[in-house]
Amino acid sequence: MSVYAASPIRHPDLRAMSLMTRRAWWLVALNFLIPGSVQVLAGNRKLGRLGLGATLFTWLLGVLAVLAWFLWRTAALTIVTNSWVLTGVQLLLALYGILWLVLTIDTLRLLRLVRAAPGARFWIAACTVLLLVVSVGTATAGAYYAGITRGTLQSIFGNGASVPPVDGRYNILLLGADAGPDREGLRPDSISVVSLDAETGRMTMIGLPRDMRNVPFSDDSPMKELYPDGYRQCDVSACKLNSIYTEADLRHKDLYPDAASKTSSAGVEATKEAAEGITGLDIQYYALIDMQGFSALIDALGGVEITVEKRLPIGGDENLQGVDEWIEPGTRVLNGYYAQWYARSRHNTSDYDRMERQRELQTAILKQFTPANVLSKFQAIAQAGTQVMRTDIPQDMLGYFGNLAMKTRELPTTSVELTPENSLYPDELDFDDFDAIRALVRADLYPPTSTPTPTPE
Known part of the structure; x- marks a missing residue:
């Protein structure tokens, strides 16, 4: 038997033009589908085994990742958001991209284009180059995005220790911050507490009026020593809830010496303790959204759909003089600029309406964070995220909260708004009646059928 017939791939008959053409197309396809196989079949077997081993290892990791996503989603998310894992993925993809480049160049040598049919040579070469761009480009892009992800997560999330839920819930202070040119320091423009059921993901948003006065601090707060009877006769111009952040940051940093090491600040910690005093909840974490960069995130998501009621x-001013333009009623997709004004607009409407609009916008944005939306606009969202948000949620809890967020998206979000229009409580409820406010919050979080068992003293 001829050696050509026995091994047409490794020892082809160079005189058979049609055979050489078919062989070239096969090698191009194999190099793209199973990198390393070409060298095992027709070239340097040592190089081929290296490429084939790297390919099979990469496939194995991919299969395990898919299985983990469906079977152990929390663990999978925790692993892929770990900085060391992302560094490893970035290095692995970069090395695999280089190896694939070497294998493709070697494959181009093994094709022996001059022996193929003249009319097919250009197309074989062009297809090889195109697949080279696709394959190596994909690996390079993967390494690049792994680096972006690592940098984004490190810049936004904290590195503190994880804490367990309290009474089956995680409570997060959500601050919408506005550091305008006419203000001394940063001042929260919206304040709310997001309470998540640690098992089901059911979310309740508790809106706290920024103008609330005489607010109490939690018992363990150092601010309570300064204001044992509530936040009154303070060191800033107005003793309101949103002034606590400014006062603590400008005048009482010494009360919170460990705040910076926890990826927090004196203002955040003091406001968190005030929110605990108002709601009666233990608040484990905070998330601060900078309104100056808020529009970038909305634009990155492709806008947000909102039904404008008014x-x-x-x-413009309070007399509606100097208004640039109006956001008209109706269901519309708002870009970042208009969404920001939808949340901020304070004239021709009450501050309580404004609170409800801000909560509505926050919920709408959460609903738009779908895997498809995030992946298709990943780089823009990542860049916007570093400008918009900071939090002390530990990076190693991202897997848990990511999985919980997927459950949250499938459930209705309830809201406890401390506004006169809220039908959840009588209109005559006084904001100074903090016992009534705590009872209102607890009634929503723990209906009679799910009241948690008191912890033994």
Whole structure:
């Protein structure tokens, strides 16, 4: 038997032009589908075994990742958001991209294009180059995005220790911060507590009026020593809830010496303790959204769909003089600029309406964080995220909260708004009646059928 017939791939008959053409197409396809196989079949077997081993290892990791996503989603998310794992993925993809480049160049040598049919040579070469761009480009892009992800997560999330839920819930202080040019320091423009059921993901948003006065601090708060009877006669111009952040940051940093090491600040910690005093909840974490960069995140998501109930002015004063334009009623997709004004507009409407709009916008944004949306606009969202948000949620809890967020998206979000229009409580409820406010919050979080068992003293 001829050696050509026995091994047409490794020892082809160079005189058979049609055979050489078919062989070239086969090698191009194999190099793209199973990198390393070409060298095992037709070239340097040592190089081929290296490429084939790397390919099979990469496939194995991919299969395990898919299985983990469906079977152990929390663990999978925790692993892929770990900085060391992301560094390893970035290095692995970069090395695999280089190896694939070497294998493709070697494959191009093994094709022996001059022996193929003249009319097919250009197309074989062009296809090889195109698949080279696709394959190596994909590996390079994967390494690049792994690096972006690592940097984004490190810049946004904390590195503290994880803490367990309290009474089956995680409570997160959500601050919408506004550091305008007419303000001394940063001041929260919206304040709310997001309470998540640690098992089901059911979410309740508790809106706290920024103008609330005489607020109490939690018993273990150092601010309570300064204001044992509530936040009154303070060191700033107005003794309101949103002034606590400014006062603590500008005048009482010494009360919170460990705040910076916990990826927090004196203002955040003091506001968190005030929110605990108001709601009666233990608040484990905070998330601060900078309104100055808020529009970038909305634009990165492709806008946000909102039903505008009332005509809202952009700019202008309390007498509606100097209004630039109006946000008209109706269901519309708002870009970052208009969404920011939808949340901020304060004239021709009450501050309580404004609170409800902010909560509505936050919920709408959460619903738009779908895997498809995030993946398709990943780089823009990642860049916007570093400008918009910071939090002390530990990076190693991202897997848990990511899985919980997927459950949350499938459930209705309830809201406890401390506003006169809220039908959850009588209109005559006084904001100074903090016992009534705590009872209102607890009634929503723990209906009679799910009241947690008191912890033994």
